[in-house]
Amino acid sequence: MKIQLYLMLIFNIYLNAQEIKFPIGTTFQKQNFEKKELEESNTNAFYKYTYINDKETLKKNEALTLLSIGKDYTKFYDYNRFLYERALDSINKSKTNYTINDINYLFKFRRKVKFKPIIFGQFFDGEFQFVFQNNIHTNKFQYNYGKYKLDWKLNSNTKKIGNYYCKEATLNYAGRKWIAYYTEDIPLSFGPYIFGGLPGLILEIYDNNKEHHFSLEAINFDKMSIYIDNLYPKKKIDRKEFEKGLQNFYDNPEEFLGKSYSSPGVEELIKPMPYNPIELK
Numbered sequence: 001m002k003i004q005l006y007l008m009l010i011f012n013i014y015l016n017a018q019e020i021k022f023p024i025g026t027t028f029q030k031q032n033f034e035k036k037e038l039e040e041s042n043t044n045a046f047y048k049y050t051y052i053n054d055k056e057t058l059k060k061n062e063a064l065t066l067l068s069i070g071k072d073y074t075k076f077y078d079y080n081r082f083l084y085e086r087a088l089d090s091i092n093k094s095k096t097n098y099t100i101n102d103i104n105y106l107f108k109f110r111r112k113v114k115f116k117p118i119i120f121g122q123f124f125d126g127e128f129q130f131v132f133q134n135n136i137h138t139n140k141f142q143y144n145y146g147k148y149k150l151d152w153k154l155n156s157n158t159k160k161i162g163n164y165y166c167k168e169a170t171l172n173y174a175g176r177k178w179i180a181y182y183t184e185d186i187p188l189s190f191g192p193y194i195f196g197g198l199p200g201l202i203l204e205i206y207d208n209n210k211e212h213h214f215s216l217e218a219i220n221f222d223k224m225s226i227y228i229d230n231l232y233p234k235k236k237i238d239r240k241e242f243e244k245g246l247q248n249f250y251d252n253p254e255e256f257l258g259k260s261y262s263s264p265g266v267e268e269l270i271k272p273m274p275y276n277p278i279e280l281k
Contacts, residue, residue, distance in 0.1 A: 038070070047217060061114060065077065087105060132239070136246050142237075155170065161216055167181065177207060179206055180202050187200055193214070212278050
């Protein structure tokens with residue numbers, strides 16, 4: 001039996017499951033994925049991302065993110081997305097359809113992807129600019145982040161993170177006050193998300209309410225592929241329009257997910273989902 005279901009739809013249906021179950025012998029249509037390498041990185045920083053989505057419960061969630069830095073490009077995304085796409089690329093090269101074992105192997109990584117955007121950085125016209133790839137439910141979009149300014153205030157506070165001596169800098173940006181620690185021992189002016197422009201790599205950054213907190217877990221100077229999915233649907237959209245659409249998804253999930261039933265014929269209201277973005281304005 002061959003199931004003509006898109007992989008992302010299957011994963012969304014089974015999002016909270018530990019394992020996906022279908023009858024033995026079921027095969028699945030493979031997901032198109034074309035890995036186009038932009039360049040190899042020379043520095044890879046892994047950050048634990050601790051965040052609060054629900055400001056009522058204050059429940060903390062965690063993800064592991066990866067910042068890969070090359071000569072011309074940077075890429076910041078969830079490390080489990082890297083593991084998922086590596087497995088996807090490998091399976092696609094050897095098979096025409098997926099088995100249930102393939103699906104569960106991919107699902108093992110995909111279900112752990114918590115940091116959703118894929119953020120590419122590149123110098124363009126003398127400025128460092130970002131392109132975001134992100135989803136609203138199952139719809140994929142790409143947008144330019146646009147011009148921005150990070151007005152850092154350097155101060156005399158210091159701390160040691162791992163083996164690195166770090167200095168403190170603060171920033172008011174996008175409705176939050178940020179505290180960052182950077183090291184001049186690694187003279188790369190980058191950091192998690194879109195944060196950068198300091199005299200060294202940012203090893204830790206958090207807002208003053210600690211609703212979003214990136215902290216270095218590990219760093220290596222190996223070569224890793226900085227790649228893009230060449231088949232990623234390039235539905236270009238204005239950043240503000242995307243953010244408006246994403247907010248609407250969390251406020252009105254039923255418009256995207258359809259109706260829910262607690263029992264046959266008994267409709268259950270899908271409540272708005274908590275949403276606490278990194279940028280408030």
